[in-house]
Amino acid sequence: MRFVIIRHTERDTTDPHHTKNTNMDISENGVKIAENNASELNKLFNLRNFTIISSPLKRAVKTGIIFSKILNVDTEISIDYRLIEGQTKPPYMLDEFDEGMRNVGIEYPESFDNIRKRIELLFSDIIKKENDGVILITHGIIFNFILQNFFNNYEFDLDWDKRGNHPSQYFPPYCACAVVDIDNDNKSHAKLVWSNCLLMV
Secondary structure (H helix, E strand, O other): OEEEEEEOOOEOOOOOOHHHOOOOOEOHHHHHHHHHHHHHHHHHOOOOOOEEEEOOOHHHHHHHHHHHHHHOOOOOOEEOHHHOOOOOOOOOOOHHHHHHHHHOOOOOOOOHHHHHHHHHHHHHHHHHOOOOEEEEEEOHHHHHHHHHHHOOOEEEOOOOEEOOOOHHHEEOOOOOEEEEEEEOOEEEEEEEEEEOOEEEO
16 A cells, blocks of 8 residues: 655744744745645656545645645545644643544643554554555654654655654654555555655665
8 A cells, every 4th residue: 555645844934923833824935845746746656546634733734735736636635633743742732623632542741652653553544444545744753753663764865854863853844755655464564665855774
């Protein structure tokens, strides 16, 4: 089964209170970044019959809308709270997301182990549905944890914002993308098909 894993595009930080608002919109430059990356992906792969699943946050959903239009994906975008950014910091999420997060077992503070478990469960549930393929729109930390779930060793082909040695402190570029083929019967058999930001080692 093929997965396309994408980090959302650039956030709009023009609002002086953006650091207190986790549900930021995307910037004008972010629209261009998403359009360019989606066009590149569209030239390489036919993803028309894929399903798009997004984090509920605005910047992820709007990234998904841009990719959906350019990739000519037929289905509507589905929302899954297991793709929401890691809740390892003190609570600052808007109340509108609290119930959705609780329904998938996300509580404050969220441990890295819980992030890993929710990703594993998400992939297990998707594979059971036997989709043609799935495009996941998520956040930097989750993007990194997903890759670590399948690959022990990879290097960054582009400059990542590394603020420490833990995956939660690695921030991939906006619209970072990885196309991964996974054996439905053995999830440990995964192959990186293409990426705009990664090198396998």
